[in-house]
Amino acid sequence: MIEVENLTKKYGDLVAVNNLSFKVEKGKIWGLLGPNAAGKTTTMRILTGYLPATEGRARVAGFDVFEETNEVKKNIGYLPENVPLYPEMTVQSFLSFVAEIKQIPGTKRKEAVIKTIEISGLESVKGRLIKNISRGFKQRVGIAQSLIHDPPVLILDEPTSSLDPAQIIEIRGLIKSLKGERTIILSTHILAEVTQVCDGVVIINEGRLMASGSLEELTSSFRKKEGVFIRLRKSGQEIAHLLSSIPGVEKVTPEDDGFSLEWGKGKNIQDNITKFIVDKELGLVEMKPLALNIEELYLSVISGGREQ
Amino acid sequence: MRNAWTICKKEIKTYFTSPIAYVVITVFLVLVGFFFYSLIWWFNSQSLQMARNPYYYQQLNINQMVYSPLFHNISIILLLMIPLLTMRLFSEEKKIKTDELLYTSPLSVNQIILGKYFASLIVLVAMLALTGILALFTFVYGNPETAPVLNGYLGLFLVGASFMAVGIFFSSLTENQIVSAILTFGALLLFWILNWAAYSAGGFWKGVLNYLSIFQHFDDMTKGILDTTDVVYYLSFSFFGLFLTHSVIQSRRWR
Numbered sequence: 290m291i292e293v294e295n296l297t298k299k300y301g302d303l304v305a306v307n308n309l310s311f312k313v314e315k316g317k318i319w320g321l322l323g324p325n326a327a328g329k330t331t332t333m334r335i336l337t338g339y340l341p342a343t344e345g346r347a348r349v350a351g352f353d354v355f356e357e358t359n360e361v362k363k364n365i366g367y368l369p370e371n372v373p374l375y376p377e378m379t380v381q382s383f384l385s386f387v388a389e390i391k392q393i394p395g396t397k398r399k400e401a402v403i404k405t406i407e408i409s410g411l412e413s414v415k416g417r418l419i420k421n422i423s424r425g426f427k428q429r430v431g432i433a434q435s436l437i438h439d440p441p442v443l444i445l446d447e448p449t450s451s452l453d454p455a456q457i458i459e460i461r462g463l464i465k466s467l468k469g470e471r472t473i474i475l476s477t478h479i480l481a482e483v484t485q486v487c488d489g490v491v492i493i494n495e496g497r498l499m500a501s502g503s504l505e506e507l508t509s510s511f512r513k514k515e516g517v518f519i520r521l522r523k524s525g526q527e528i529a530h531l532l533s534s535i536p537g538v539e540k541v542t543p544e545d546d547g548f549s550l551e552w553g554k555g556k557n558i559q560d561n562i563t564k565f566i567v568d569k570e571l572g573l574v575e576m577k578p579l580a581l582n583i584e585e586l587y588l589s590v591i592s593g594g595r596e597q
Numbered sequence: 598m599r600n601a602w603t604i605c606k607k608e609i610k611t612y613f614t615s616p617i618a619y620v621v622i623t624v625f626l627v628l629v630g631f632f633f634y635s636l637i638w639w640f641n642s643q644s645l646q647m648a649r650n651p652y653y654y655q656q657l658n659i660n661q662m663v664y665s666p667l668f669h670n671i672s673i674i675l676l677l678m679i680p681l682l683t684m685r686l687f688s689e690e691k692k693i694k695t696d697e698l699l700y701t702s703p704l705s706v707n708q709i710i711l712g713k714y715f716a717s718l719i720v721l722v723a724m725l726a727l728t729g730i731l732a733l734f735t736f737v738y739g740n741p742e743t744a745p746v747l748n749g750y751l752g753l754f755l756v757g758a759s760f761m762a763v764g765i766f767f768s769s770l771t772e773n774q775i776v777s778a779i780l781t782f783g784a785l786l787l788f789w790i791l792n793w794a795a796y797s798a799g800g801f802w803k804g805v806l807n808y809l810s811i812f813q814h815f816d817d818m819t820k821g822i823l824d825t826t827d828v829v830y831y832l833s834f835s836f837f838g839l840f841l842t843h844s845v846i847q848s849r850r851w852r
Contacts, residue, residue: 362701382610
């Protein structure tokens with residue numbers, strides 16, 4: 290649905306996006322992850338036809354961003370980082386203005402506005418001036434304007450920035466509910482957002498691609514071993530020593546309130562571990578798989594990039 | 598064209614939901630009314646004096662003595678007011694970042710510019726039409742010639758339209774409305790008085806400076822002369838303003 294090939298954008302001498310390539314499949318939510326000034330916004334602006342690229346190609350919904358810009362604009366919904374709202378308009382009149390400039394035919398316009406208000410939960414504020422509604426509602430209006438023409442592709446630039454925690458959860462819920470047939474790219478520097486909302490991720494730093502793929506693919510490719518975290522009623526060095534005698538376990542690391550055990554990829558030795566603990570009466574309190582979390586992944590990818 | 602009309606409707610709505618249009622139109626009408634009153638009062642007193650002398654009485658002409666100076670006065674008021682009407686057209690969009698919405702919608706830059714320009718012309722027509730109430734009095738109580746009056750209004754419209762185009766251009770340059778208004782005002786005033794420099798210049802440059810001056814072309818029109826050169830001048834002036842606006846917006850995107 291979205292294909293980016295060797296995209297480069299230079300502002301004078303500054304290279305904002307450097308030879309970036311990635312692909313997003315239809316019906317998926319992908320996160321564009323990276324530190325501030327990594328080139329996230331620039332990439333999105335190029336995809337939406339707001340900025341031209343210096344080099345490279347990009348296709349959205351089957352149309353070339355540089356050759357068929359107008360078609361791309363019709364097939365894309367875009368929420369910029371600074372939500373573009375006219376403070377003097379009411380929510381409803383703003384949305385009907387957007388419906389008009391997005392070329393929704395006159396007869397369907399009213400229906401589109403009503404439907405969008407419903408989807409984005411704006412019923413209670415539809416008659417109010419945009420300048421008088423809360424930040425959370427403004428963000429909702431921003432999302433509403435991006436999906437009013439029912440585009441197959443949504444591009445959301447930091448959709449949850451500067452919201453309070455309750456609003457963040459609401460907006461994430463809204464974004465997830467939009468998935469369905471749509472392909473969504475959202476940029477963020479909040480790592481938790483990616484694991485909660487996205488199916489895949491593109492990590493960029495200083496304009497360059499660091500990693501991309503579905504979350505499972507990425508975490509498994511970066512993890513060479515599997516493992517579990519266990520919490521026992523007993524603790525101490527001798528317990529750690531005891532645990533390392535379990536057949537198959539390669540590494541035992543004592544942590545604050547338990548131990549993590551690791552073993553080579555592909556072996557299935559969880560049963561050995563539980564049996565061992567029960568036999569030795571170590572008092573098992575908790576046991577959970579040791580997942581490489583997105584934070585570790587992100588840091589290893591970003592720092593890996595720096596070393597190159 | 599429909600897209601330009603969408604933008605135009607939005608701009609008209611913005612003009613009349615904020616106080617700007619009301620304030621500008623009110624102040625404009627108060628000033629025009631004052632000039633009109635003074636000119637009519639002067640014309641009346643002249644008529645009374647001349648009434649004793651039938652030869653001079655024949656020479657009295659309301660078109661020359663009231664309308665011609667009135668049109669000049671109105672054009673100066675427009676020079677002061679129009680920068681205030683155009684200053685927000687592009688500056689505001691840039692400041693509140695709504696330009697990103699417009700430029701990522703399936704609209705062309707031309708449609709956006711024309712929409713905004715038409716909206717400003719509609720406000721201009723409203724301003725001029727409202728002064729028609731004053732003109733109506735002269736037709737009820739006197740007998741001015743209609744054609745020169747209409748010609749004068751056409752002149753005012755063309756002058757106003759050129760001013761608007763210059764205003765839109767400066768509005769596209771900056772996101773600060775005050776800066777936009779001041780630059781517009783400065784540029785318009787300079788064009789207005791360009792013919793002053795023509796006095797000292799000689800030969801070729803005299804002609805060029807005279808041709809470029811807004812004043813030279815307007816003067817004819819207030820006297821009831823409709824010259825296609827003048828009309829072409831104003832139309833090309835407006836076109837050039839809008840063309841520069843288009844270049845500014847495009848260059849911003851391609852930088």
